[in-house]
Amino acid sequence: MAEVRTRFAPSPTGFLHLGGARTALFNWALARKEKGKFILRIEDTDVARSTEEAVEVILDSLKWLGLYWDEGPYFQSKRLEIYRQYALLLQEKGLAYECFCTPEELEERRQKTMAQGENWRYDRKCWNLKEEEKEKLRQEGRKSVLRFYIPPGETTFIDMLRGEVHFQNEELDDFVIMKSDGMPTYNFACVVDDALMKISHVIRGDDHISNTPRQVLLYQALGFPLPQFAHIPMILGKDKTRLSKRHGSPSVTYYRDQGYLPEALFNYLARLSWASGEEEKEIFSREEIVERFSIENVTKHAAVFDLDKLNWMNSVYIRQADNKYLCSILEEILVRKGRIKPEEITSAHREYWEKVIDLMKERIKYLAQLEEEASYFFTEEVEFDPPAFEQVLGGEEVEEILKDCEEMLSQIEDFRAPILEEAVREMAEKRGVKAAKFIHPLRVAVSGKKVGPGLFELLEVLGKEKVIKRIQRAKNLIKEPRFPQNSGGE
Numbered sequence: 103m104a105e106v107r108t109r110f111a112p113s114p115t116g117f118l119h120l121g122g123a124r125t126a127l128f129n130w131a132l133a134r135k136e137k138g139k140f141i142l143r144i145e146d147t148d149v150a151r152s153t154e155e156a157v158e159v160i161l162d163s164l165k166w167l168g169l170y171w172d173e174g175p176y177f178q179s180k181r182l183e184i185y186r187q188y189a190l191l192l193q194e195k196g197l198a199y200e201c202f203c204t205p206e207e208l209e210e211r212r213q214k215t216m217a218q219g220e221n222w223r224y225d226r227k228c229w230n231l232k233e234e235e236k237e238k239l240r241q242e243g244r245k246s247v248l249r250f251y252i253p254p255g256e257t258t259f260i261d262m263l264r265g266e267v268h269f270q271n272e273e274l275d276d277f278v279i280m281k282s283d284g285m286p287t288y289n290f291a292c293v294v295d296d297a298l299m300k301i302s303h304v305i306r307g308d309d310h311i312s313n314t315p316r317q318v319l320l321y322q323a324l325g326f327p328l329p330q331f332a333h334i335p336m337i338l339g340k341d342k343t344r345l346s347k348r349h350g351s352p353s354v355t356y357y358r359d360q361g362y363l364p365e366a367l368f369n370y371l372a373r374l375s376w377a378s379g380e381e382e383k384e385i386f387s388r389e390e391i392v393e394r395f396s397i398e399n400v401t402k403h404a405a406v407f408d409l410d411k412l413n414w415m416n417s418v419y420i421r422q423a424d425n426k427y428l429c430s431i432l433e434e435i436l437v438r439k440g441r442i443k444p445e446e447i448t449s450a451h452r453e454y455w456e457k458v459i460d461l462m463k464e465r466i467k468y469l470a471q472l473e474e475e476a477s478y479f480f481t482e483e484v485e486f487d488p489p490a491f492e493q494v495l496g497g498e499e500v501e502e503i504l505k506d507c508e509e510m511l512s513q514i515e516d517f518r519a520p521i522l523e524e525a526v527r528e529m530a531e532k533r534g535v536k537a538a539k540f541i542h543p544l545r546v547a548v549s550g551k552k553v554g555p556g557l558f559e560l561l562e563v564l565g566k567e568k569v570i571k572r573i574q575r576a577k578n579l580i581k582e583p584r585f586p587q588n589s590g591g592e
């Protein structure tokens with residue numbers, strides 16, 4: 103069997119969309135499974151919309167997901183001469199022709215046809231132009247495009263997911279293959295490249311299915327063998343419309359920045375429209391995915407993006423992950439959010455963050471949640487939730503309670519959770535009150551919140567110095583007549 107060669111061919115006009123990432127993943131997985139090659143090609147012939155920044159973002163996102171390519175990236179913008187040669191070949195064979203119609207003329211004729219209730223297709227006005235006529239138009243300064251002549255008949259191809267797909271050629275019009283600026287169009291450059299790069303399987307989103315008959319006709323005209331095609335279903339939001347910003351961010355970078363693990367997003371995207379046949383199994387390593395992957399097992403219906411499921415999956419991966427690894431991700435988040443500068447980070451910071459992670463990893467869905475919802479770990483002082491402050495620290499004896507806590511905790515040298523717990527319970531018993539009487543105010547004093555991880559573990563992670571300082575601050579604040587956050591700072 104010939105070598106399996108797959109490719110991912112993004113247009114660098116923005117970030118890497120989750121749909122694109124899943125397309126890349128399937129192409130990558132098939133190449134790995136069949137010990138073939140995965141090729142990366144940047145389709146950047148739309149000069150107005152392509153940016154270098156987008157190329158960077160796409161490459162970074164692919165690398166982050168571990169979707170490394172074996173060849174490329176090839177840039178179409180560097181291969182223009184190749185497309186010109188093949189365009190010339192088609193022209194010489196009489197399968198492509200110059201068209202001088204301006205966009206305004208085309209629009210006018212389109213309107214007229216539509217007004218008569220008919221569908222517009224290019225009317226082949228320029229098909230039979232004689233050489234002198236063309237020359238005259240050139241003299242007038244008219245620019246031309248190159249159109250591909252669609253032969254009569256029917257075009258059929260096999261889609262690995264849908265079986266035979268038929269298109270009536272009369273539904274297609276003589277589409278442009280080379281634009282007036284000398285750039286190839288997508289359909290043309292794609293076919294030339296897929297053929298020259300010996301791509302065996304074209305796996306792409308089913309939004310491209312209407313391009314495929316045009317491409318098949320080009321393969322035939324150029325005398326290239328056809329690859330296998332698989333058009334995979336779109337990713338939809340829960341409301342069954344195409345996944346877009348309205349459903350939360352559809353970009354891979356967003357998930358990376360929020361502290362999703364690449365292994366988890368990889369697993370999620372793979373499972374989004376591919377089933378291995380093992381009913382209960384959701385968690386797959388990359389190796390397991392490669393081992394089991396086949397296009398036949400890709401689902402035919404549209405996939406629905408479910409953030410809850412991704413969150414669940416990510417939390418599973420977080421729980422299993424090594425703290426050092428999670429810490430490196432958290433570190434990036436803290437730097438990005440301006441909590442710390444990279445040059446300020448010390449091994450003591452890392453040691454502390456690892457403890458935070460160890461305490462919190464069972465409770466979070468993504469790592470940025472720590473910075474968003476448990477910022478008290480990363481700030482000098484606590485920001486109080488207004489209801490927590492009012493309800494828990496608002497009572498009469500709270501000042502007394504906090505004073506007792508401060509005194510008692512100051513005396514503890516070995517600041518570890520079990521010892522702290524014992525001390526607090528002992529103190530409560532001595533005073534003849536429930537431990538909760540101390541636990542709640544302590545929690546709000548050190549974290550600003552009513553809920554969080556186990557209090558004694560929290561105290562241990564924060565450390566004696568911070569805990570005492572925070573208790574003192576809370577004590578002072580409750581003496582003030584107004585709530586601290588409304589008082590214009592401390």
Ligand code: GLU
Nearest residue numbers: 111112113145292306310
């Ligand atoms: N550049 C095209 C896109 O980003 C590639 C489509 C294809 O895979 O043929 O949609």
